[in-house]
Amino acid sequence: MAGEVPAWGEGAFMAVGTIAAFWAVSLLFVITPGADWAYAITAGLRYRTVVPAVGGLLAGHLVATAVVAAGVAALVAGSPLVLTALTVAGAGYLVWLGAGMLARPVTPSASGGQAPASWVRQAAKGAGISGLNPKVFLLFLALLPQFTRPAGAWPVAVQIIVLGLVHVASCAVVYTAVGAGARRVLGARPAAARAVTRFSGAAMVVIGVLLSAEQVIT
Numbered sequence: 001m002a003g004e005v006p007a008w009g010e011g012a013f014m015a016v017g018t019i020a021a022f023w024a025v026s027l028l029f030v031i032t033p034g035a036d037w038a039y040a041i042t043a044g045l046r047y048r049t050v051v052p053a054v055g056g057l058l059a060g061h062l063v064a065t066a067v068v069a070a071g072v073a074a075l076v077a078g079s080p081l082v083l084t085a086l087t088v089a090g091a092g093y094l095v096w097l098g099a100g101m102l103a104r105p106v107t108p109s110a111s112g113g114q115a116p117a118s119w120v121r122q123a124a125k126g127a128g129i130s131g132l133n134p135k136v137f138l139l140f141l142a143l144l145p146q147f148t149r150p151a152g153a154w155p156v157a158v159q160i161i162v163l164g165l166v167h168v169a170s171c172a173v174v175y176t177a178v179g180a181g182a183r184r185v186l187g188a189r190p191a192a193a194r195a196v197t198r199f200s201g202a203a204m205v206v207i208g209v210l211l212s213a214e215q216v217i218t
Contacts, residue, residue, distance in 0.1 A: 064131065065164025
């Protein structure tokens, strides 16, 4: 009985260490600007609250986590045709959104933001941006399993879900801060807000074009 306590303590310590290590790697991914950042910034400038937009982005990451936990992502990654179709769809969606942002840059209003779009529409757009990004699925497929322990007390699928929730929590904090920060810093600077929106739109277009070009080259 005396020998069982250190074993349990070591296992618990390793579990905490694994989660901490994954969080550090995941945070690097989250704080790297990309399509999610671009949409969070736009939502912060365009709407009164970033909650629906960020919620949609988080939903996309949750779906990616569930897909990886179910093993579907491995099948998608192993099927060139399915992966190509997913990539083209996601790239096209990003290009379409980015072109719209370039054509209609945000101009913050003195009333505290516009609210023409419903919360459901904002959330759906966010879910589409993160959920249709094949890089998210492939990153999760390569990253999440590396931090699981097949011999652990929890099934691998459960471990992946837990790690995915840790990642989503980081996304929630960072994306909310990005959107709210953009609103506070650029809300009273229409020219700067338009410039940032155009930059975000261009970033989405570039990401979409690169994703499509990658499929053509390979």
